[in-house]
Amino acid sequence: MKLGVFAVLFAQKPLEEALDYIASKGLEAVEIGTGGYPGNAHCKPDELLADAGKLKAFKQAFDSRGLTISALSCHGNPLHPQKAIAQSYHDDFIKTVELAQRLEVPVVVGFSGCPGDHEDAKYPNWPVAPWPNDFQEILAWQWENKVIPYWKETGKFAQERGIKLALELHGGFSVHTPATLLRLRDAVGEVIGANLDPSHMWWQGIDPVQAVHILGRAGAIHHFHAKDTSLDVNNVNKHGVTDMQSYTQMLDRAWQFRSVGYGHDLKTWADIISALRLVGYDYVVSIEHEDGLMSVDEGFSKAVQNLQQVLIKEPVGEMWWV
Incomplete structure (x- = not known):
């Protein structure tokens, strides 16, 4: 496996300055934002x-610094x-x-998107309960x-160009769990896979290790994000996991995103990394x-330090003890 970073957190730095900093931390891969929600500060597809x-x-x-580009990311709806x-989101994605x-x-990498509830809707509708039955009708x-x-159409376009699509399992979008990812993959084909981010599993009550097994056994993990989540039990009891408060309301929120190691211990992260190796994912974390x-620099640096302790980098080799 290679350790990388989603470089949008360094959007205020010029590309080459950001790459120098990333390389100085011993990383080997970079994920680049090309549009949509992450923006395109470091990469203008039209120009390139x-x-x-x-x-x-x-x-x-990238090449001159010994870095590879793990993915181009264009998250949108x-x-x-x-x-x-x-x-607009579609055009950005196609160019990406x-x-x-x-x-x-x-x-x-991107999001599946979420439609409205009928042809003349103005806003997305994310059904998360089977009753009243209206929600099932909307979902269908x-x-x-x-x-x-x-x-199906976008997947065919990508497959013809040899590109895999890694959809991030994220609340608010139609694909947000291993089951919904596999449902779309079954309908579209193997071009569709997951950008698996444990942080979005934890707040939904999904064990990321089991998510790795469910998706990995199907060969459906195309990319992996390393981000943590902490849950506040008292606030979960107050607001539930579908807490609608702003992420800025950290003291009162049910859950919040954290840097790796600050939501779950390194044993948990070691289990996730081991599960990835077990199901055959040896690409970029x-x-x-x-x-x-945490500041950008401190949060990033802590994540690097913690992941370097648990990342499995060398080929397995033979089981000499068997």
Whole structure:
């Protein structure tokens, strides 16, 4: 495995300065934002697709520092019921797939999106309860008319270009659990896989180790984010895990994102890394830092230090004791 980072946390730094800093920490891979919610501070797909010289220089910035690009990330809602919004996210995603092909980056990360509840809706509708039965009817309509058709078309586009799509399992979107990811994969094909982020499993009550096994046995983990979550039992009892308070309300929230090791101990993270190796995932572990208690530098540095203790990097080799 290689240790990497989702570089949007260094968006205020010029690309080469950010890469120097990342390389100085001993990392080997970088995940780059290309649009959507993460923005495109370090990578402008339109410019790189239009200029071979700029594309070559961009790639050289990584190669010269011994870094690989693990994924291009373009998180958005291409299923948004407002067509102009959906089209913008879709266009960014398609350009990202095209750029990944040109850069020989094997994975594009994004969200599944979430539609509205009918053709004239203005806002997404995320059903999370089976009753009243209206919610089941909405869910069926969304998957049959929006989610599956969109990803069949987009998946075909990516597959023809040799790109795997890693959808992040994230609350608020149609694909948010191992089961919903596998449902879409069954409908679309193996081009669809997970960008598995344990932080989003923990707050939903899903054990990330078991999520690794469920998805990994199906060969459905295309990318991995390393981010932690802490849960406050008293606040969970007060607000539930679907706490709608702003992430800034840290003292009163049911749960919050933390840097690796500050929500769960390193034994838990060692179990996750071991499970990844067990199911055959030996690609990049990409640090994502969204810890409201730590600065960018400190939160990132702590995650690097903690993951370096548990990451499994060398090939297995033969079982000499057997």
